[in-house]
Amino acid sequence: MWRRCGALGRALALRGLPGLAPGAAGRRTASGPSPPARPGLPCGTAAAGSQLGQSKDYALPNASWSQDMLDLYNRFLDMTKDGLWKRIPSYNNILDHIPESMKLTYEKRKDTRLFLRSIDAEGAGFEYVMFLNTSEKRVVCLFQPGSYLEGHPGFAHGGSIATIIDSTIGSCAISVAGKVMTANLSIDYVNPVPLGSVVLVDSKADKVEGRKVFLSCKMQSVDGNTLHAEATALFIQLDATKAQKQQASCQ
Template sequence: MLRSCTAGLRSLWALCGRREGAPRLSTDLPPAPRLFSTEKVIHKDWSLPNPSWSKDFKLLFDQFMKKCEDGSWERLPSYKHRSTQKSEDFKTYFLEPKLVKEERVSQVQLFTRGFEDGLGFEYVIFSNNDEKRTVCLFQGGPYLQGIPGFLHGGAMATMIDTALGSCAAIPGGIVMTANLNINFKRPVPICSVVVINSQLDKLEGRKLFLSCNVRSVDEKTLYSEATGLFIKLDPEKSLT
């Protein structure tokens, strides 16, 4: 079982089973039937603390949860799989049935939630709808390494895209990335915690222009800056 990223990487690489018994909030999705079984599946909210979160990560999480108490901020839950209804909506909206086999669609899961606790993307996003901005707390695990001891640039780009996309979804609903421009200032150490601050800069019809920066917990180190263009999807048009 993982204790903490700061306790060393050996315990992460020696992980042999997933943690059970994580706390759940009422925002969890309802039980969904497992294929070919009568067993019920409870969808886990992966944006809640687990033993791999560092002390800094937990402290920041608690601080933002306090901000949520007056309703100005909201924690966004995160699941590996979408609800059954949402999956059906997305298949109808995005996919031509002849191009994607049904069994393949049923196997999909969110890319950033495909790792065991602490090994990959550990993050939680808080949203302020009135100010059209989000804050993403992110801790990258050892499976995301690029050069020794640091996160792969593609892993950092994935989290920047995720953070900006969550911010764009506040006014835009269902959006997709059209352009992402990142300036990497410094590499991010493995298992360190960074804060991604994103904001909506401009809205032009279906185009949403956003920007963000990635900083250390104490805000003294700037790791990256980025801008993104997202497009609000037209439900009357197919993507295929």
């Protein structure tokens, strides 16, 4: 399990990620968010189709993003230029994320939504963007929890923290093993996450044993001074027959 880190800049630099300069928080460029870049898609044809206008991609800057969020986003975008990192687009329907080859016979329903995208107001719910590094089996999520995710006054609800961790680790597991489900998720909540702050959720697949994918994750503040949470997870690659049965039971 990872240990508490010092400055995130140092920690990220050690792990090949860009840290933020101290004092970046709260600064906002007069021109507002950078124009959204459109790096290559990590997934299959459905996502690519969505990029052409079928579905809105929410993993792009909007007016609610703080300067920390924008700065980190831009640094990660820079890292996508050499192709090692890829921004993962985010839609409000899970089927838009899944390549055709993985869809089996799922029907796209109009009355369902990805839980993370269930709050429409910009900045009120889960503001996040994920970046995938396939060769490192790693997904990093930049997360800014909004006011509707409140648990204790002023802080993010533990369930919302579990949700973003599960989704970040889950994206990592999907990129490694395709059709998977969370079998176990264990979280140590170390320090509360202030609403409106920006945290990094850094996940990686540690081991694959048959159908089992073991992953770990840590959630830290942008300045690296605060470890908010650490987690381990087990995802199980779905057995094809069981997956068909599960599908049939929910249609």
